[in-house]
Amino acid sequence: MTTITEPSGSDSTGAFKLSMLLNDTRYRALTFQFIALVAIIAAMAFIGGNLVRNLAEAGLNISYDFLGTQAGYDINQQPIPFESTDTHGRAAIVGLMNTLIVAFLACVSATVIGVIAGVLRLSPNWLVRKIMSFYVEIFRNVPVLIWILIIFSVLINATPSPRDFRGENPAASMWFFDSFAITNRGMYMPKPEFGPGAWFVVLAFVASIIGIFALRRYARNELFDKGRVVPILWPSVALFFVPVILVQLIMGSPISLEYPALKGFNFQGGMGLRGSLIALWFALAIYTGAFIAENVRAGILAVSKGQTEAAGALGMRPGRIMSLVVLPQALRVIIPPLISQYLNITKNSSLAIAVGYMDLTGTLGGITLLQTGRAIEAVLMLMMFYLIISLGISFFMNIYNNAMKLKER
Amino acid sequence: MKKSVFFGALTVAGLMAGASAAATLDDVKARGSLNCGVTTGVPGFAEPDADGVWKGFDVAVCRAVAAAVLGDGSAVTFVPTTGKTRFTALASGEIDMLARNTTWTFSRDVDLKFEFVGVNYYDGQGFMVPAELGVSSATELDGATVCIQTGTTTELNLADFFRSNGMSYEPVPIETGAEAVQQFTAGACDVYTTDRSALAAQRANFDTPSDYVVLPEIVSKEPLGPLVRHGDNEWGDIVRWTLNALITAEELGVTAANAGDIAGSSNNPEVKRLLGAEGSLGEMLGLDAEWAKRAIMVEGNYGEVFENNIGEGTQIALPRGVNAKWTDGGLIYSPPFR
Numbered sequence: 001m002t003t004i005t006e007p008s009g010s011d012s013t014g015a016f017k018l019s020m021l022l023n024d025t026r027y028r029a030l031t032f033q034f035i036a037l038v039a040i041i042a043a044m045a046f047i048g049g050n051l052v053r054n055l056a057e058a059g060l061n062i063s064y065d066f067l068g069t070q071a072g073y074d075i076n077q078q079p080i081p082f083e084s085t086d087t088h089g090r091a092a093i094v095g096l097m098n099t100l101i102v103a104f105l106a107c108v109s110a111t112v113i114g115v116i117a118g119v120l121r122l123s124p125n126w127l128v129r130k131i132m133s134f135y136v137e138i139f140r141n142v143p144v145l146i147w148i149l150i151i152f153s154v155l156i157n158a159t160p161s162p163r164d165f166r167g168e169n170p171a172a173s174m175w176f177f178d179s180f181a182i183t184n185r186g187m188y189m190p191k192p193e194f195g196p197g198a199w200f201v202v203l204a205f206v207a208s209i210i211g212i213f214a215l216r217r218y219a220r221n222e223l224f225d226k227g228r229v230v231p232i233l234w235p236s237v238a239l240f241f242v243p244v245i246l247v248q249l250i251m252g253s254p255i256s257l258e259y260p261a262l263k264g265f266n267f268q269g270g271m272g273l274r275g276s277l278i279a280l281w282f283a284l285a286i287y288t289g290a291f292i293a294e295n296v297r298a299g300i301l302a303v304s305k306g307q308t309e310a311a312g313a314l315g316m317r318p319g320r321i322m323s324l325v326v327l328p329q330a331l332r333v334i335i336p337p338l339i340s341q342y343l344n345i346t347k348n349s350s351l352a353i354a355v356g357y358m359d360l361t362g363t364l365g366g367i368t369l370l371q372t373g374r375a376i377e378a379v380l381m382l383m384m385f386y387l388i389i390s391l392g393i394s395f396f397m398n399i400y401n402n403a404m405k406l407k408e409r
Numbered sequence: 410m411k412k413s414v415f416f417g418a419l420t421v422a423g424l425m426a427g428a429s430a431a432a433t434l435d436d437v438k439a440r441g442s443l444n445c446g447v448t449t450g451v452p453g454f455a456e457p458d459a460d461g462v463w464k465g466f467d468v469a470v471c472r473a474v475a476a477a478v479l480g481d482g483s484a485v486t487f488v489p490t491t492g493k494t495r496f497t498a499l500a501s502g503e504i505d506m507l508a509r510n511t512t513w514t515f516s517r518d519v520d521l522k523f524e525f526v527g528v529n530y531y532d533g534q535g536f537m538v539p540a541e542l543g544v545s546s547a548t549e550l551d552g553a554t555v556c557i558q559t560g561t562t563t564e565l566n567l568a569d570f571f572r573s574n575g576m577s578y579e580p581v582p583i584e585t586g587a588e589a590v591q592q593f594t595a596g597a598c599d600v601y602t603t604d605r606s607a608l609a610a611q612r613a614n615f616d617t618p619s620d621y622v623v624l625p626e627i628v629s630k631e632p633l634g635p636l637v638r639h640g641d642n643e644w645g646d647i648v649r650w651t652l653n654a655l656i657t658a659e660e661l662g663v664t665a666a667n668a669g670d671i672a673g674s675s676n677n678p679e680v681k682r683l684l685g686a687e688g689s690l691g692e693m694l695g696l697d698a699e700w701a702k703r704a705i706m707v708e709g710n711y712g713e714v715f716e717n718n719i720g721e722g723t724q725i726a727l728p729r730g731v732n733a734k735w736t737d738g739g740l741i742y743s744p745p746f747r
């Protein structure tokens with residue numbers, strides 16, 4: 001094509017020629033984007049069409065009917081009751097809940113570990129600083145699967161098996177007045193049993209929590225308005241325990257504890273945390289905690305030193321400088337990478353099968369997929385579930401991020 | 410893991426048409442080696458020895474097929490598969506056949522679309538417990554923690570067994586046999602359950618086998634055999650009749666040592682047909698006349714393979730039991746070579 005846009009002449013203003021799509025910088029970018037889009041759609045259509053055709057030729061079809069058929073297998077950790085006669089669909093839900101449980105636990109503990117380690121990495125104390133950088137380096141640089149396996153095997157080899165608790169002179173014994181047991185199957189602890197009248201105690205507990213928040217708000221207002229420091233730590237502790245214990249005693253102990261006891265092969269009753277959950281949770285938390293520690297350190301370093309010095313000049317103590325001046329500003333730097341760490345935890349939790357934890361990948365993407373042979377369907381569903389969880393996490397963390405963002409007034 | 414399943418699934422979809430339409434025999438010949446799926450390691454059944462050479466009862470079937478097709482029992486590429494990966498590997502064409510103590514079931518045959526070519530070991534699911542537990546029957550296992558391999562029939566039988574006996578249990582799903590054994594011996598579970606042949610094989614490898622007992626109950630039927638994909642019947646025939654050749658050879662007294670010359674001296678027509686001295690069975694299979702002779706000469710007939718790998722003379726010491734040849738009252742039986 002020979003035409004080159006000429007600024008003069010009869011057809012000058014606004015007249016559009018086809019060649020402008022390529023030659024005019026105003027349109028060129030759009031043209032290329034359009035071509036790329038068409039190419040991507042064509043490639044997708046080709047792959048998709050190929051898939052459908054090959055499946056049809058192999059006599060396979062895409063069908064989700066298997067979700068309604070009997071699963072036939074059992075699941076160890078059941079947030080909702082599950083039996084082998086239930087459906088594959090329900091097994092997937094149980095797996096999903098198990099994924100969410102371990103992801104939630106690991107996200108919370110990784111954050112706590114990460115913040116502590118990140119702050120301590122900047123500690124003026126040489127030893128503390130070195131220990132923390134040792135922690136960060138060693139956990140960050142070994143794959144998480146290896147950590148899961150190491151922690152799990154330490155757990156099963158270093159703890160006694162349930163049968164060691166048996167007999168006249170047992171090799172192992174329970175802790176805290178026979179209420180806790182740590183075995184190579186997991187941790188067993190007392191479970192609260194809610195008798196009649198228990199809701200008074202629960203009410204008292206809720207009221208205490210509200211009271212603690214009210215106290216903190218009051219203390220803050222006093223501080224900001226009158227410059228008076230109101231003690232909050234000990235009153236909070238008292239508020240937390242005293243009313244609940246009082247109501248519990250007055251009502252004649254409506255909440256009782258069910259203790260775990262050795263029955264048959266294992267501890268029964270009480271509350272149990274499986275070794276697989278503990279190992280997975282702990283490994284994910286401590287591994288991701290190392291990354292979060294680095295984010296926290298970066299966030300703190302991003303707050304200019306002048307802030308710390310100014311706060312110091314006002315006579316604030318170092319702990320308060322950190323929690324009142326530095327960390328709130330550092331959060332703006334810390335939160336965005338924190339979101340991706342939470343996403344990593346969720347995705348890494350799919351390594352659960354290494355320790356026999358029945359998460360979504362273990363049920364839907366594992367046993368269901370294998371027993372029904374519905375690989376494509378199961379994997380598509382699996383991808384969809386993880387996508388939804390990840391988008392959900394991003395959504396809520398972005399809300400939090402916006403709340404924390406620098407607000408220009 | 411998630412990724413590999415996904416890509417596996419894509420490959421299934423992508424290669425299925427190609428794999429099932431094309432003749433596997435031609436592929437194997439062109440490649441010059443047989444891709445055979447085996448376990449990741451079960452002593453006596455399939456395990457690399459100290460020199461890295463795969464040995465075992467299931468491995469022998471792969472070698473016999475390679476000898477029949479390619480003339481060389483060592484022209485095999487062994488692909489270790491777990492309970493989880495084996496079917497994807499076969500369906501996608503990554504392996505030409507699977508010889509991995511796999512149970513022949515209705516749904517695997519019909520729904521997963523595989524062709525079981527026969528049975529080389531009639532087995533059943535059993536339970537193993539540490540002797541110090543003092544358990545003498547599987548019906549005493551209420552409340553036990555049980556180690557199982559995922560993706561197996563074992564998992565389903567276990568659920569059925571406990572449910573029908575009104576007992577509860579805590580399943581610990583594990584991916585490979587080796588990990589299962591490791592967890593079991595470390596005491597992470599009270600019971601280990603799988604096919605009884607594998608229990609015996611793995612127990613023989615424990616530091617102190619006598620610390621563990623296999624309970625008497627057999628809770629399922631597990632006919633284990635080699636399998637291929639649906640849709641390539643010629644290839645299925647080759648694998649099927651290679652296995653049958655080993656079984657027939659035992660019946661006829663053809664061994665690794667005498668297969669080379671017995672065709673000349675014997676006056677049994679079936680021996681002559683089997684070894685290619687008479688008739689044209691090899692040709693019908695698309696192979697040469699001496700295919701079966703080569704298959705037998707690799708590791709011997711079925712009986713020899715059994716005795717040398719898992720028989721009473723070995724550490725694993727499995728009795729022939731129901732796996733004796735039919736003339737001795739067992740179930741091992743081959744249709745006639747004619």
Ligand SMILES: N[C@@H](CCC(=O)N[C@@H](CS)C(=O)NCC(=O)O)C(=O)O
Nearest residue numbers: 448449450511512561562585586607
């Ligand atoms: N026969 C059953 C179970 C087969 C199976 O997985 N057996 C275990 C016994 S240990 C095995 O071979 N494991 C070896 C491995 O994981 O590679 C089936 O086909 O589902």
